[in-house]
Amino acid sequence: MHSTPDITFVGGGITGLLCARLFALAGASVTIIDKNQIGQESSWAGGGILLPLYPWRQADAISQLVIPSIKAYPKLVQDLIDATGINPEYLVSGLLMNSLPDSDDAHAWSNKYAIKTSIASSKQRQQFPHIQDSSLYLPGIAQVRNPRLLKSLKQDLLQRGVKIIENCAIEKVTIKDNHIIEITSHTETLPVKQLVVSAGAWTGSLWPQLLGKTEPTSAKVFPVKGQMLILDAPIGVLDTMVLENDRYLIPRRDGKILCGSTVEHADFDKTTSAQAKQSLVNFAHNLLPELRSAPVIHHWAGLRPGTEQGIPYIDQHPKIQNLAISAGHFRNGFAMGPASAQLLYDLVTEQTPKIDPTPYQLSAQH
Numbered sequence: 001m002h003s004t005p006d007i008t009f010v011g012g013g014i015t016g017l018l019c020a021r022l023f024a025l026a027g028a029s030v031t032i033i034d035k036n037q038i039g040q041e042s043s044w045a046g047g048g049i050l051l052p053l054y055p056w057r058q059a060d061a062i063s064q065l066v067i068p069s070i071k072a073y074p075k076l077v078q079d080l081i082d083a084t085g086i087n088p089e090y091l092v093s094g095l096l097m098n099s100l101p102d103s104d105d106a107h108a109w110s111n112k113y114a115i116k117t118s119i120a121s122s123k124q125r126q127q128f129p130h131i132q133d134s135s136l137y138l139p140g141i142a143q144v145r146n147p148r149l150l151k152s153l154k155q156d157l158l159q160r161g162v163k164i165i166e167n168c169a170i171e172k173v174t175i176k177d178n179h180i181i182e183i184t185s186h187t188e189t190l191p192v193k194q195l196v197v198s199a200g201a202w203t204g205s206l207w208p209q210l211l212g213k214t215e216p217t218s219a220k221v222f223p224v225k226g227q228m229l230i231l232d233a234p235i236g237v238l239d240t241m242v243l244e245n246d247r248y249l250i251p252r253r254d255g256k257i258l259c260g261s262t263v264e265h266a267d268f269d270k271t272t273s274a275q276a277k278q279s280l281v282n283f284a285h286n287l288l289p290e291l292r293s294a295p296v297i298h299h300w301a302g303l304r305p306g307t308e309q310g311i312p313y314i315d316q317h318p319k320i321q322n323l324a325i326s327a328g329h330f331r332n333g334f335a336m337g338p339a340s341a342q343l344l345y346d347l348v349t350e351q352t353p354k355i356d357p358t359p360y361q362l363s364a365q366h
Contacts (some may be wrong), residue, residue, distance in 0.1 A: 004191040005031040005163065007348070008183070010170050010206070011199035013043040014146075014333045015312075015326050017153045018341035019198060024160040026349075032162060033183075033190070035169035035202070039150035042200050043333060045228065045302020047250050047260050048144040049241060051095060052310075052332050056102070056109035061311045061359035065336035065343070067113050068355070072338035073142065080152040083159060088149035089253055095141040096124055098244040098287075103134045116140050128242070128287060143241060143250055144334060165190075173210045179322050183210075194348060196324045201268070201303040203313075203327035211320075217362040219313050221328040223268050224306035227276040228260035231284060231294040238288060247283050257291065259284045270301045306330050307366040314343050314360035324348055328366060 007023050009016040012034035020030045032038065050070055055063050077090040100106055110117045120128075120135045158164065173195070174182045182191050197219070199206050204221035211217075235255035242249045250258040262276050277299050284291045307313070307328040317323040326344045329336055339355060346353040358364065 002188075002190050003029075004193050005029040007031075007194040007196065008033065008190070008192045009196045009198050010183070011197065011203070011327070012038040012164065012166075013041055013198065013200045014039065014150065014153075014337050015200070015329060015340060016196070016198035017150065017157065018337045019196065019326055019344050020157055020162055021153065021160075022341050022345040024157060024162050026345075030157075030162045031165065031190070032157070033165045033168050033170060033185075035167070035199075037166050038154050038164055039147075042302045042304050043150055044147055045226065045300060046146050046304075046331065046334065047228065047248065047258055048146045048149070048334055049095065049248065049250065050142045050144065050335050051138070052335055053243060053246060053248070054097075054106075056105045059309050059311050059359070062332060062336065063109070063113060064355050064359075065312075065339040066332065068339040068342075069336055070142070073144070076338060077144070077149075080149070080156055084152050084155040086148060086152035086155055088152050089145035090142055091144075091253060092140060092142040093251060094137060094139040094240040096120060096128075096135060096137050096240050096242045098128065098130070098135045098242065099132055100134045100136055103136060106136050110136075110138070124240070127290075129289065130287070137240075141241070145252060146334065149334075170206070170210070175320065178320055180320060192322070194322045194324070196326060196344065196348070198326045200327060200333075201305040203305060203325070207325075217318065219325055219327060219362065220366060221305050221307055221313070222265075223303040224330065225264040225266045225270065225301050226261040226304055226331075227264070227272055227280065227299070227301045228258060229277060229280050229296050229299040231257045231259060231291055232297045233257050233291060233294040237290050237294070242287060244283075244287060247280070249284060249287060256297075257284070257294065268303060270303060272299050272301050304330050305333075309366055311359055311364070311366045312336065312340060313362055313366065314340060314347070314357065315362045316347055318362070325362065
């Protein structure tokens with residue numbers, strides 16, 4: 001017999017974990033259920049840049065979640081280190097953007113949100129042979145090392161008494177008087193008081209599965225595959241993140257350099273391809289010739305939770321009174337994470353959100 005937690009999350013990626021942490025900090029009893037292992041899907045597979053790629057080309061609703069999240073990360077990371085001893089490797093390594101045909105828009109966005117900018121340094125111009133005059137350097141942009149932040153978050157939640165159930169795929173819900181009273185997997189039934197669907201790329205198929213195909217609201221979230229690789233380089237070869245034409249290099253503290261990423265619509269296929277690998281290797285070698293001698297030590301793929309505009313759903317169901325959603329963060333689950341979690345917390349606890357919730361509603365165009 002299971003006790004009934006105050007809130008249950010279906011999906012344990014960065015979105016679900018950060019949301020769960022806020023409820024646990026407030027004293028709520030929390031359960032997280034994941035069909036696989038916690039944090040092993042898109043959240044594990046990404047790069048950890050704490051900024052969208054070219055944010056001025058994207059909907060302002062994304063920036064509204066990114067800017068407060070950027071400000072929240074230093075304290076979040078330090079709190080996690082203090083609580084768990086696991087370092088998420090938050091690193092202000094800066095971001096160099098090359099080849100910007102819309103540099104005026106980039107400067108306007110940076111000025112609007114008080115993001116410091118500069119031109120490429122003489123060192124950067126020497127290091128990157130194809131750097132252009134329109135390049136833009138954002139020295140204050142940080143990164144986290146995804147797997148380590150996820151590991152730290154999971155440990156922090158366990159220490160706070162959060163119940164984590166892994167390898168448990170929820171297959172149906174029982175609804176009574178516009179409330180979900182229980183959820184059922186292949187092996188067990190779990191009572192719920194408040195349910196949040198935070199299932200990443202699987203949300204779009206899970207939503208109608210649980211609520212029925214005639215459900216009037218839709219969560220149009222779909223999988224978008226991204227392939228990435230790691231190059232084993234000596235420490236110091238690269239000291240800043242570099243972005244060019246949607247691909248990037250991210251230097252980690254130990255010298256490893258992450259290179260990404262493809263954008264592929266291949267349903268739930270996570271297989272890697274030799275063609276994508278070679279394309280990423282060519283990009284890395286052309287951008288930074290010093291990497292020609294750095295071996296590829298890992299190549300993988302993940303499934304991002306895409307929406308048409310990259311805007312996530314963060315909302316309560318209009319009729320089912322104890323059902324909420326936080327999903328569809330595409331490539332920016334980490335960059336939007338803290339503020340996204342706060343918005344969901346405010347909505348569920350019926351507090352006035354600091355961010356206008358309208359763009360993230362189920363009824364909004366995503």
